[in-house]
Amino acid sequence: MQKRKIMAMMLSVVLATTTLVGCGSGREGSTNTSDEKKTEATTQDTASDSEGEATETATATEGFEEGATIGVSLPWLGTQNWKEAETMFTEELEKAGYKAIVQAADQKVPQQQQQIESMIENGAKVIVVGPIDGTQLGSVLEKAKDAGVYVIGYDRLIENTAAVDGVVQFGSVRTGELQGQALLDGLKAEKGDGPYNVELFGGGPADPNAPNFFKGAMSVLQPEIDAGNIVIVSGQTEFTQCATEDWDNAKAQKRMDSLLAGNYSDKEIDGVLSPNDGIARAIVTACEDAGQPNPVVTGLDAENESVEWVWQGKQYCTVAKPTQDLVAKSIEIINSLQKGEGMPATDVATDNGKIEVPIYELDPTVVKKDNIKEVFANDPDRMALLKD
Ligand code: BGC
Numbered sequence: 001m002q003k004r005k006i007m008a009m010m011l012s013v014v015l016a017t018t019t020l021v022g023c024g025s026g027r028e029g030s031t032n033t034s035d036e037k038k039t040e041a042t043t044q045d046t047a048s049d050s051e052g053e054a055t056e057t058a059t060a061t062e063g064f065e066e067g068a069t070i071g072v073s074l075p076w077l078g079t080q081n082w083k084e085a086e087t088m089f090t091e092e093l094e095k096a097g098y099k100a101i102v103q104a105a106d107q108k109v110p111q112q113q114q115q116i117e118s119m120i121e122n123g124a125k126v127i128v129v130g131p132i133d134g135t136q137l138g139s140v141l142e143k144a145k146d147a148g149v150y151v152i153g154y155d156r157l158i159e160n161t162a163a164v165d166g167v168v169q170f171g172s173v174r175t176g177e178l179q180g181q182a183l184l185d186g187l188k189a190e191k192g193d194g195p196y197n198v199e200l201f202g203g204g205p206a207d208p209n210a211p212n213f214f215k216g217a218m219s220v221l222q223p224e225i226d227a228g229n230i231v232i233v234s235g236q237t238e239f240t241q242c243a244t245e246d247w248d249n250a251k252a253q254k255r256m257d258s259l260l261a262g263n264y265s266d267k268e269i270d271g272v273l274s275p276n277d278g279i280a281r282a283i284v285t286a287c288e289d290a291g292q293p294n295p296v297v298t299g300l301d302a303e304n305e306s307v308e309w310v311w312q313g314k315q316y317c318t319v320a321k322p323t324q325d326l327v328a329k330s331i332e333i334i335n336s337l338q339k340g341e342g343m344p345a346t347d348v349a350t351d352n353g354k355i356e357v358p359i360y361e362l363d364p365t366v367v368k369k370d371n372i373k374e375v376f377a378n379d380p381d382r383m384a385l386l387k388d
Helices: 008-021 034-050 054-060 080-095 109-121 138-146 172-190 209-226 249-263 277-289 304-312 323-338
Strands: 003-005 069-074 099-104 126-129 150-154 166-170 196-200 230-232 271-273 317-320 348-351 356-362 365-368
Touching: 069 080, 069 109, 080 099, 080 323, 099 109, 109 126, 109 138, 126 138, 126 323, 138 150, 150 323, 166 172, 166 323, 172 196, 172 209, 172 271, 172 317, 172 365, 196 209, 209 230, 249 277, 271 277, 277 304, 304 317, 304 365, 323 356
Parallel strands: 069 099, 069 126, 126 150, 150 166, 166 356, 196 230, 196 271
Antiparallel strands: 003 348, 317 365, 348 356
């Protein structure tokens, strides 16, 4: 995904295009190159104009009634961040006076499509979506657009469709850069001089964040691999080799078990790149089971158990991307839409394969034992986990 800063003027053109193109047909699973996609979008744009859909642009920027229904469609509840999102959206939307429909789809794409479909039928004015698969929601979201519903991507990009008004997320490539840098820093701090024996893990391949996390991390690690300071003993350095289907911790643990059995019977593993906390704990457990000394392992989400592990030195670091900040930003956008003020301005956009999607980007923070009390100073629940 190519990201770039754009000027406010350009953004309003993008927003208009988003709405104009919003009524096209489903384009799931498209494998077009991004240049082809741009051409296609332009063609559709013209077609939309000739069908007179400019009127709909005007309608779509109108506000809606206070107390309206807002849908929130989450991919699953398998990691703490999504459970927090379920609770916080339910509470915060109701506090703001809306009627909330908050559902999670258990990693099953058809279930998520049906849930969104029923939110449209129930008259939702805005649907907030954390997609299971970034490319598989085009048709149903285009139905939402046809019904005049605003669509906001949550935490993950929505790909290959024009039917998205904006995405609220922590920088995904940035998150990976922080993970890669923390791994490198941890190796130097904890494992003496290199070269270091390292293995790499990625997240679920359908989640658009996962390749971006990996890409960001590899931008830091690849030069060290090239210089011989880091050795990927298994030789598995491609995202496709390292990905963890469905973000499933058990699958990650199985892969770690076999990497250790196949490559480390006569050597120690020094570090592992992990895309999130659940996978980090699976990796640490596999290393323990294999009698390996504790490697430097990264993470993401500041899950309670990993906050404890970081504090105890069992997991080297995590990355905090507070759910309350993402939910607050989403509700700020919903309020702006409700009042008829449209999507707030932002100077970041990402090519989703079809259009330049406005991104409301927040900054993630690395959490290590030495800054953990500072990072969670305003988070009493996590502070309570840091027992001496
Ligand atoms: C989220 C992570 C989460 C992962 C698995 C990603 O898209 O950004 O916070 O750990 O999905 O649920």
